[in-house]
Amino acid sequence: MTGQPSTPRPTSTDPLVIFMPSGKRGHFAVGTPVLTAARQLGVDLDSVCGGRGICSKCQIQPSFGAFSKHGVTSREDALSPFNAVEQRYDDKRGLKAGRRLGCQATIQGDVVIDVPAESQVHKQVVRKAAAVRDIIMDPATRLYVIDVAEPDMHDPTGDLQRIEKALQDQWNIQHISCAPSLFPRLQTVLRKGKWQVTAALHKTAADATPELIDLFADLPETGLYGLAIDLGSTTIAAHLCSLEDGRVIASSGLMNPQIRFGEDLMSRVSYAMMNPAGAAEMTAAVREALSNLAAEIISDGQVDPALVTEATIVCNPVMHHLLLGIDPTELGQAPFALATSDALNLAASDLAFTGMNPRANIYILPCIAGHVGADAAAVALSEEPHKSNELSLIVDVGTNAEILLGDKTRVLACSSPTGPAFEGAQISSGQRAAPGAIERVHIDPDTKEPRFSVIGCDLWSDEDGFAEAIATTGVTGICGSGIIEAVAEMRLAGLVDAAGLIGSPAQTGTARAVPTGRTHEYLIFDGTEANGPRITVTQGDIRAIQLAKSALYAGARLLMDEIGVDHVDRVVLAGAFGAHISPKHAMILGMIPDAPLDKVTSAGNAAGTGARIALCSLSARAEVEALVHRITKVETAIEPRFQEHFVAANAIPHATAPYPHLPPLPQVSFNSGGRDNGGAGRRRRRAK
Amino acid sequence: MTGQPSTPRPTSTDPLVIFMPSGKRGHFAVGTPVLTAARQLGVDLDSVCGGRGICSKCQIQPSFGAFSKHGVTSREDALSPFNAVEQRYDDKRGLKAGRRLGCQATIQGDVVIDVPAESQVHKQVVRKAAAVRDIIMDPATRLYVIDVAEPDMHDPTGDLQRIEKALQDQWNIQHISCAPSLFPRLQTVLRKGKWQVTAALHKTAADATPELIDLFADLPETGLYGLAIDLGSTTIAAHLCSLEDGRVIASSGLMNPQIRFGEDLMSRVSYAMMNPAGAAEMTAAVREALSNLAAEIISDGQVDPALVTEATIVCNPVMHHLLLGIDPTELGQAPFALATSDALNLAASDLAFTGMNPRANIYILPCIAGHVGADAAAVALSEEPHKSNELSLIVDVGTNAEILLGDKTRVLACSSPTGPAFEGAQISSGQRAAPGAIERVHIDPDTKEPRFSVIGCDLWSDEDGFAEAIATTGVTGICGSGIIEAVAEMRLAGLVDAAGLIGSPAQTGTARAVPTGRTHEYLIFDGTEANGPRITVTQGDIRAIQLAKSALYAGARLLMDEIGVDHVDRVVLAGAFGAHISPKHAMILGMIPDAPLDKVTSAGNAAGTGARIALCSLSARAEVEALVHRITKVETAIEPRFQEHFVAANAIPHATAPYPHLPPLPQVSFNSGGRDNGGAGRRRRRAK
Incomplete structure (x- = not known):
């Protein structure tokens, strides 16, 4: 690494350095840069430029006290004086009082080094709303400043091979691959950057070979960005997030243009079955919508599209297949076989996804089953029922409701065809x-x-x-x-x-x-x-809501039957677009089983949050990939008890279970015989 | 594996089986299939269907003799009787007399098993013309018949995940990736094949994770095919080869359409420099030509394009960059830096390469230096100077001549701008x-x-x-x-x-x-x-030939200077389109240094042969990738001695070295002063 002197093995007579908040400590030879000491101790101190004094990610704050056996070390003695590189950075961008650049300040005496939160690689991002879990930053794409050797006619190697050498020598990254569409850019960027450039490397997993997906002549000071996309049957929502700290830069949404082919999932499956090019039409429609949404949100966020190098997508299985260009017909009939269920890493070009970096990686979360998709997986990642002592019912309300029920010992999942009424359609x-x-x-x-x-x-x-x-x-x-x-x-x-x-x-x-x-x-x-x-x-609106809430309740009830319980400890309501459903009103309707009102909470768009967590963290991706294999899937579509629960749940609230936590409701009855005699009855007539 | 019984550990009282020609031997329990025994002993016996009696690749020939300690084993006793599977195969396709299917015939007594050449996985393919080296088949793409589990609603997994499981269980292939464009085909092929399908897996290296690039409902009996492409400045030549045995099925060629942008390499570099979209125009032209050539040759060979799953490409650095969409300007000026020099594995779609399987892998051989390309690497792979005791001069004659000089101790390479005269342009x-x-x-x-x-x-x-x-x-x-x-x-x-x-x-x-x-x-x-x-x-033709042969000779001479020799032990003439240059006439012209005539041989299109070797063999790819790093590159463009040699080599034959192996040539002189006074002089005038 640049600026890293080759020092003799330090001894206990060398200065003692203690890093906070980790408490990691060690002796280092006088003159060792703080960044070098941090790296050797495994302290979580960020650096994108590798100690070149460019990126300012390695800011630290020295503090002093009586901890040293050599006595109190003064501020002046403990670290090397503020140097020209730090002065230049301070003049240009401003350095907080007391802060030093860890790559420039060298150890001169015993010292305690505070690593502020923003200088940690694995920053904890505290979610503001419904802070069920924090996100620890561990993004799949990272930036690395490198000094690349200039070409030598007498020892000819390719520009790319010299980039690889620089990553080996300066970042200890032993092997990379390179996206072929980047080849045409390498020469110009290297020469424009005067052989000091910033490489963007993407990894599909912690131990995977990184892929060089872009090269920048300058260090992009804002860092990289990603899109977390919740692709629903009715609506598509996306957040543009910083890959540095997970911050949401801009959010936007639009209606899923596939609605013109069918309001709900089964209508779209039917459209694919009835029309030879139907699936392809729907694929083209949703891909175009995603590109348009990406362009809009990136423009809103005033971000350079080249810096948007990641997207994560959560969706139900039918959306999943149509996005991938797979005919969803198999999902419309038993045994509801998915073409592929595991998480996917795709190139943006595989999905004709434009508007961002053309070499951006698209991560699609894994599906759980033919009716339980990546959206349910994302809800599980976000709400973590598998870590809860309480038996939690998590309901993600959308055109298809994803329902999870479980605790530490087991998690069950199903989906229920509520239709688009809960989304206002x-x-x-x-x-x-x-x-x-x-x-x-x-x-x-x-x-x-x-x-x-x-x-x-x-x-x-x-x-x-x-x-x-x-x-x-x-x-x-x-x-x-x-x-x-x-x-x-x-x-x-x-x-x-x-x-x-x-x-x-x-x-x-x-x-x-x-x-x-x-x-x-x-x-x-x-x-x-x-x-x-x-x-x-x-009256039609009420019938639509009755059908939707009956489907939702029947799905939840089916999972409760599987576990053999009559009540749950807590209920989490989640839904696309963060629509905050009032717990009390949901219970009055009979959407959900009875629970103490303070145990019914709203989680906003949990699927979208899951997408955002996966966007920020490779280890979260590994977690959800492992989790889906542990979830027991319950198939509602062929389960006779689902129909029974559905019919029985038609009343407001439904009549099959008591609601001790609700106030008494008016005892009225408007049934006049000749008029509408109730959704369930109407439904039976229809079935004839 | 199907049909493989679980047998107790065999003892020396069990029948003895000896496989020929390897001589590998072992005792096996009665009832062990021959294929199983072969696998356990590491005998090179092919099987694509994994012992299902479908592919017939595991044909063997039992023979009998007095080798057994139990005495002579009769034909009837040694192997199980001809069974229904073998009879069905024999009725349908015909089995040679005495042949058995190794997966069906089980061991009953001591037996010698002959493995015919065509049943070996690593077949040796003897090149007919100029048999400098044999090709041992080791293709990057292979077929595997698998039985895939049907979907189960109560244990939902994706079709792809059940394919992965089948490859694990039936072929011990632990992990694969899948080309995203294959997703839409998985469901239909699995159902059409009634859950028994053939997977085509591609590996970029022996230890790389295989990628599923296609799935066939039936076993393609012909096996897979590949294209070996020699992309020259003037001409493009391609061979369609079987990936089973390396056989050339069809060959074709066409003019490089980039000729309209410039006859030789430097004209094309100039075109790119002078025209903003020039490089992109040339990229589009050559890519379209490759697609057209592929479609034509595959049609000629009457081969299903979906079965063409590989292509290898050799070319000079300028063609290499233009093919990849890289501006070649840097190659036109010192230090002649390549954007990338290592071997490349690309998807056909990366090069907009159509006409074959859309998921075919394109392997581009490594470049040696800015002026010494993948074509020179391919010549080295084909002609193997690094394995020779004699000092060999290998000249690949094209618009740019690739020149290699070396023996076991070292190999030097350069290129020389001969122009297109040797190709008839x-x-x-x-x-x-x-x-x-x-x-x-x-x-x-x-x-x-x-x-x-x-x-x-x-x-x-x-x-x-x-x-x-x-x-x-x-x-x-x-x-x-x-x-x-x-x-x-x-x-x-x-x-x-x-x-x-x-x-x-x-x-x-x-x-x-x-x-x-x-x-x-x-x-x-x-x-x-x-x-x-x-x-x-x-007279103009003779001047063009003089310029071309002077450049060729000067390049060869420069390499000889580097090593410090005045003569070479042998000369190999190679050239695009297998144009067989007569050694005697090449020496009379002074194209090449003097050598005994029987030591001047013609190798046909050695670069094309190198492409074909790489097409057939992953280990050959590893070999050429290692070899290019061992080759010393000599840059002719900035070497003053190159100009000196060039000018001195203008005469026919050139005057700077004796040609003891040539007959005396007529002592004539037609110089009349006023007329053409020789190529070198004309060249000097032009340079003013």
Whole structure:
């Protein structure tokens, strides 16, 4: 390594150096750079430039005290004086008071060296929301500054071979491969960088041979970036994250364009079965959407696309196959065989994925089974049921719900076809969670009058200034969490009975229950005077929510049957787009089994978080790859008990299990015989 | 392995089995399949189907004699009777008399088993022409028949993961990767093959992780194929070879379409320097040509393109870089730095190479230096100077000549810019070696009348039936070996003097020396009466040959200077398109240093042969990769002695060294002062 002197073996008479917070210590010869001492002791001190005083990653803070047997060491004696390289860096970028560059400061006497968190390679990133677990940075792609030998006519070797030699000599990286599409860039970058360049090396695993995926003439000071992508049936969400510290730089989402081929998974499988080029059309659509989303989010984050060298993708099995160009037909029929289930490392070009570095690596998390995908694996990685003493039920609400149930001793998984209602699709006034969407609803049990809040505004609709606050977005529709609250509140207010029927104005005593043909709808917001929407909850909306929540409950119940329990210790609600479902309302609906309300928590987009964890950490990838093999898969599609639970769970809340943790609900019944007689009955008629 | 019984440990009372020709022997329990016994002893007995009686690769021939201590074993007693599997195979494809399938026949008594050559995995392929070395088959891609478990809903794994399991259990292949573009095919092939399929696995080295590059529902009985490609500046030649036995199935060639951007290497480098998109244009041109050539030759060979899973490419550094999409500008100026010099394994898609299996692996041999390419490495692999006791000069004649000089102790290499004259380009009547081209010329020293032969016809032009024999092709031009013979014969016949001047009719005594302005041309063939060409050797042609042969000789001489010798023990002439240069005529021209004529041999297209050896053998690839690091590179472009040798070598033969092995040449001189005063002089004028 540059600047590393060849020193004689140190003895106990040499200065003592103690690194904090690790406490690692050793004696080093006078003149040893702090970075060198840290490396020899295995202290977690970062360096991208390898001690050239360029990257400033190795900042340390010396401190002094009476620990030395030689007595107190003064600040002046312990380390070499501030040198020209440090001064240049301080002038250019500013160095915090007391900080030194570990590669420049050399040991002169006994000293305690504090390694600040940001100088550690394996930084711990504390998640702000729902901090179930921390992420320890261990990214697959890293930067290395190297000095490459200039070509010598009399000892001819290729530029690439001299790059390899530099990585061997300067970073002890013995062998690399090189992405072929990088060949054309090598010469120009080396010459532009005057033979000092920064190599980006990607590894698929801790012990894998690194691949050279890019070369930069200068050190990219911001470090590298990656995309964590949650590819859902209805929505696609992505976070652009720093690979230095896991920070989210920008987030964005869009509707899955495959919706035009079918709202839910089985419709898309059918489309592939019925149309010879159907699967290929859907593959092209989702790949194009991913490229567009990447370009948009990278532009939003004002990041150089060349620095985005990683992406991780979580998705259900049908999305997984369509993304990979595999016909999903096999997933539509028993035995629901996946073409491939293990985690995948692909080149961006394998997926025609543009918008970022063309040699970026795409990591797709492993699938668990034909109906339990990489999204469920990601939820498991994020929520860690396998490390819990409590029996945890984790429900990832999407067009297909991923359900995990388990504790330290075992984890079970299944998926349940809830349909897109929870995401606001197939709901009369539904929309995806975006500014303007109603996300919270409260209905006064006496007046039956609603109040609500919309995404992008902190005020409730009956608070002063609401109209002004939403002037730009308006009230545009109702999102998934909004419709769940609306239906639950309608049940609480006695507007809806246990069978899911909306009462008439006479039965409910409010004109907001508006007759529409043979049924009624409940008016939440009428914006028609200002040419805005009229937002209601229709009888059809309630039926859609009933079908969705019955499917969800039936899946959870099936896993409980497998383990042989009637209750769970805690429930975690997760869902795409971080839609925060209210635990109380979810329980009123009967989406989930009964649990103490303080044991029902919302985890935001756990699948997306799993994608982000995998993006930041190779060891997390190894963990999820091992974990999926330990999860027991339960197949709902062919299980007769699933149908039984599904039918029995139609009531609001369902009638098969008590809900001791809920308040008593109004004893109303609006069934008038001739009208809608309930989802379950309707469903049976349909089946004839 | 299928059909392999679990037997107790054999003892010396069990039957003795001796395999020939290896002589390996051992005792085996009665009932042990011959294939199992062979595997346990490490006998080289092939099997693609793993003992399923499908592939017939494990054919053996039992023989019997008095070797047994139990006395003579009869044919009936030694092996199990011919069984139904063997009978079915014999009925369907025919089994030679006495042959058995090693996987079906089990050991019943003492027996000698002959393993015929075609049943050995590592077959020796004896090269017919110029059998300098044999090829031992060791291809990078192999076929494996596997029985894959059907999917089980209750123990869900991917199809690919069950393929991996089958390879582990049935072939002891512990880990594979899978080409992503194969994912979409896995499901259909497995189901079409009813879960018994043939996997094609490619390895980049003996100890590398194999990659699954294709899956076939049936066992491809012909085995796999590969393309050995010699990508020259002027011509591209390719052989389609069996990866089972190295046999050439079809051969073809075409002109390098980059010629329109410049005749020789430096013109193309200039084109890249002068035109912003120049390199990209040339890359696209050569890639398209390779794809077209592959499609043509595979169609000619009537081979399924999916079975062509390999290609090897040899080329000079400029072609190498343009093929890879690398700007060759750096190769046009000191220090002539290559972007990458090591051998490369690329996917066909990396080079936009179509016409064969889309997941075929392309192996590009290593380059030696900026002016000494993979073609020189291939010549070294083919001709093996490093294994020779004699000091060998190997000259690969092309637009750029690759020159190797060495023996067991050391090998030197350089390249020399001969230009395209030796390939028939820049010659007035020149053409590439193809039917109709004059390839042999003889001129009667008394009458000065020529006779010649053309490619595609065994008769000389003065033999009976010649006109009829060439009726379809006609006489179309003169190829590289033809022009060399023509000029040398003109010198022998006194039509040309040592300075390279063609004499006048008066000076030479023949009307075939036709005045053309200030110089003369020699008429070989006049087809104008039949609307055919008039084929002559012009003064310009002789100057082009003089420049080419001077460059060639100067390169060889430079290497001899480096070693400090005045003569070499043997000379090997190699060249693209197997153009057989006559050793005598090459020496008369002074192309090569003096040597006993029986020590000057022609090796055909040695670079192409090197490509073919590398195609057939992973160990040959390892050998050439190690060899290039041992070769000392000599740079001609900046060596003043090269210019000196070049100028001094202008005469025919050159005047700087004696040629004791040549007959005395006519002492003529046609220099008339005012006319052409010789190539060297003309060259000097040009340089002003």
